[in-house]
Amino acid sequence: MNSLLDVKKLKVGFEGAKPVNVISEVSFSIQKGENLALVGESGCGKSIIAHAILRLLAPEARIEGSILFKGRELLKLSEKEMAKLRGNELAIIFQNASHALNPVYSIGRQLAEPLRIHQKSGKTDATKKVLKALAQLGFSSPEKYLKFYPSWGSGGMNQRFLIASSTILEPELLIADEPSKGLDPARIKEVERELWVLGKEAKSSLLLISHDLGFVRRLADKIAVLYSGEIVELAKTSVFFKQPRHPYSQGLLGSLPENGFVPIPGLAPALCESPSGCRFHPRCPFQKEKCLREHPELKAREERAVRCFLWA
Ligand SMILES: Nc1ncnc2c1ncn2[C@@H]1O[C@H](COP(=O)(O)OP(=O)(O)OP(=O)(O)O)[C@@H](O)[C@H]1O
Ligand SMILES: [Mg+2]
Structure with a gap:
C-alpha cells in the first residue's frame, strides 16, 4: 500500500557565509487517515520539515531526498502544480498566525475564498x-464574524480563524505547526476536537508539530522525536509514552510537570557545530566511549526505531 506522504532521506541546508545543514536524512511516512506528531526542542528543525514539504523554503535552501505525496514527487513539481495542491489537498496551519491572515479582507471573505477557488462553490x-x-x-454566533477583520480579534481568535481557513477544504494532509500555541485550555480543547473531527469525518491525515505533549498524546497515532535535525526515535504513541527508549525522549517526558519537571541538562547544539559521534552525547546521562566517536544509525526493532547504541 502506498503511503499518503513518504519522506525519504530528506536533507535541508542553507547556503551563506557559514553554510548549515539543518535537516539530516529524515525519513518518515504517513498513511491515509493517520496522524503523526513531530516533537523536539526549539530550533531542531520541525518547521523547516513542514515548509520543505510545502516547498515554501527560502531560495537559499538546498533540499535533497524525496517527498512523495500520493505517489507524486513534490520536489519535482512545477510551482503551478504545487500551487494547485497547497491549501486544497495539502494544507498548513502556520506557526505565526498573525502574519498568515490578510488584514484588509474580512474573515468571511478569507474563509470563503479557498472554497470558491478550489471547489468553485x-x-x-x-x-x-x-x-x-x-x-x-x-x-457561538458565527454570522457575527463574516464581516469581522483580523485586527479586531485577539491572537487566540485569529489562530482559530486560521485553523478554520486551513481545514475548510478538508485537505487530505494537514500540517499543523503549533496549532495550540497561545490558546487557553478551553480553546485548545476546541482545536483538538476540530482536528479530531477532520480526521474522523474527512479521513484527513495530520502532521502535527507541537511542544504540548498532552495534545500530541491525544491526537497522534505515531510520534517522531527530532533532535538536532535528525530523528532519534519513531514509535506508536501508546508505546512511546509507556516506555520512551532514546535518552532524549526519556528526558523530554521527564521534563513534563506530571513527571517531576526534571529539565534535560545542557542545551541543544548549534546546527553548524554538531558534536562528533552521537549528537546527544554531551547531554546524555548514559554516554559511553563509543557515543563520542560513532554516529548511531536509526535502528528499527519491535514497534519502533531508535538512534542509540544502548538500543542496538
Ligand atoms: N534561512 C535560514 N538560514 C539558516 N538557518 C536557518 C534558516 N531558517 C531556519 N534556520 C535554522 O534552522 C533551524 C531549525 O529551525 P525551525 O524553525 O525548523 O525550528 P523549530 O524546530 O520549528 O523550532 P520552534 O519549536 O522554535 O518553532 C534553526 O536553528 C534555524 O536557525
Ligand atoms: Mg517551528
Missing part, C-alpha cells in the same frame, strides 16, 4: 460552510 454554499467551520471552532 457558489456564495450561499460557501457561506454555509464558513458558518459551520466557525461554529466547530467554538464561535
